[in-house]
Amino acid sequence: MTDALLGVYNRAPLTVSHGQGSWLFDVDGRRYLDCVAGIATDALGHANPVLVKALAEQAAKLWHVSNIFRIPGQEALAERLTGASFADVVFFGNSGSEAVEGALKTARRYHFANGQPERIDVIGFAGSFHGRTYAAINAAGNPSYVEGFGPRLPGYVQLTIDDEAGIAEAIARPTTAALIVEPVQGEGGARALTGEWLKRVRDLCTQHGVLLIYDEVQSGMGRTGKLFAHQWFEGVEPDIMAIAKALGGGFPIGAFLATREAAKGMVAGVHGSTFGGNPLAMAVGIAAFDEIAKLETLSHVQAIAALLKSELQALAARNPDIVSEIRGKGLLIGLKLIPNNRDFMALARDHDLLVAGGGENCVRLLPSLLLSEAEALEAVKRLELACGTARERLAKAA
Numbered sequence: 018m019t020d021a022l023l024g025v026y027n028r029a030p031l032t033v034s035h036g037q038g039s040w041l042f043d044v045d046g047r048r049y050l051d052c053v054a055g056i057a058t059d060a061l062g063h064a065n066p067v068l069v070k071a072l073a074e075q076a077a078k079l080w081h082v083s084n085i086f087r088i089p090g091q092e093a094l095a096e097r098l099t100g101a102s103f104a105d106v107v108f109f110g111n112s113g114s115e116a117v118e119g120a121l122k123t124a125r126r127y128h129f130a131n132g133q134p135e136r137i138d139v140i141g142f143a144g145s146f147h148g149r150t151y152a153a154i155n156a157a158g159n160p161s162y163v164e165g166f167g168p169r170l171p172g173y174v175q176l177t178i179d180d181e182a183g184i185a186e187a188i189a190r191p192t193t194a195a196l197i198v199e200p201v202q203g204e205g206g207a208r209a210l211t212g213e214w215l216k217r218v219r220d221l222c223t224q225h226g227v228l229l230i231y232d233e234v235q236s237g238m239g240r241t242g243k244l245f246a247h248q249w250f251e252g253v254e255p256d257i258m259a260i261a262k263a264l265g266g267g268f269p270i271g272a273f274l275a276t277r278e279a280a281k282g283m284v285a286g287v288h289g290s291t292f293g294g295n296p297l298a299m300a301v302g303i304a305a306f307d308e309i310a311k312l313e314t315l316s317h318v319q320a321i322a323a324l325l326k327s328e329l330q331a332l333a334a335r336n337p338d339i340v341s342e343i344r345g346k347g348l349l350i351g352l353k354l355i356p357n358n359r360d361f362m363a364l365a366r367d368h369d370l371l372v373a374g375g376g377e378n379c380v381r382l383l384p385s386l387l388l389s390e391a392e393a394l395e396a397v398k399r400l401e402l403a404c405g406t407a408r409e410r411l412a413k414a415a
């Protein structure tokens with residue numbers, strides 16, 4: 018392995034050669050069942066022919082033009098996204114962090130446009146993940162992501178999800194601009210917020226003129242069996258929402274969506290991107306959207322998620338010394354473990370199953386939305402084998 022790469026990743030000793038659907042092949046031809054899917058990104062599986070075709074056709078026509086020109090693909094994808102959500106307008110970037118960054122800028126600009134530039138504070142929550150830019154790390158406040166990067170930015174307030182009184186008090190402050198939260202916390206360990214929690218926060222934000230921002234970078238685009246996770250609940254729509262990951266089915270795209278009112282400060286010249294919304298990304302994004310937003314895809318996700326939930330709960334009941342809880346929503350699934358989650362990921366890999374890590378000692382399953390029933394059962398079988406190996410290890414260590 019070269020030392021020419023910055024060492025910021027804990028990489029598994031696995032070199033992927035290619036993928037097909039829910040399967041990845043390493044350079045030695047070994048085949049893995051992929052329940053990581055690029056961390057909820059390859060939502061339609063690997064080498065999906067619909068996406069391959071969209072990319073190849075666009076690649077032969079036009080890759081990139083500046084946003085100083087009209088880009089028809091952006092208009093088409095924005096129409097789809099606004100047609101399927103609370104939003105009126107969309108801005109395209111290239112990543113989840115950029116989407117979050119734009120969402121936060123939009124919120125502050127809204128209050129500026131309203132003649133209240135003092136409203137800058139953003140409420141964020143412990144256990145959140147919003148990406149790696151300065152705004153994103155300050156909004157999430159994870160100590161290990163902010164340490165050593167200079168002073169914390171002003172205007173960020175950190176609370177815990179369970180601190181009802183603190184949340185109400187912070188929303189009511191005259192300097193509060195926005196509240197940002199993931200309806201299902203992803204990296205934090207697949208923690209799904211309840212409809213009651215979201216409704217209470219929505220109502221408080223409305224009452225005090227605070228903008229509600231959802232980070233659906235991981236939970237959005239079909240992951241939970243609705244196009245967006247918050248759509249499981251009535252009356253909880255946000256003012257602004259960040260999405261990315263599955264939006265491009267593996268091609269880098271991010272976007273933030275907003276109501277026209279919330280976006281009113283974002284006028285010509287105040288924000289932009291060189292690559293954001295380029296024709297290649299839009300061609301794949303449109304193809305991915307049309308596949309994911311299909312009723313049959315979303316109902317497939319709901320069915321496979323229900324199957325996995327009951328199978329995994331049975332697995333947890335059979336292995337109470339290894340798995341303490343099954344959590345999450347849809348195909349954003351967390352297994353809270355008793356043995357170390359990083360060790361368990363390696364054991365799963367030994368059984369040709371790829372799973373992702375997560376907070377609170379979880380491993381996450383974030384498979385392709387097209388995972389078949391047979392593949393779902395195969396994943397459970399391999400997890401059971403990994404539980405067996407984990408038990409042997411624990412016995413040996415004792």
Ligand SMILES: *Cc1c(COP(=O)(O)O)cnc(C)c1O
Nearest residue numbers: 112113114146147148203234235
């Ligand atoms: C992955 C993720 C991000 C950051 O996305 P990048 O594309 O890595 O910048 C932000 N928010 C959530 C909820 C995520 O899961």
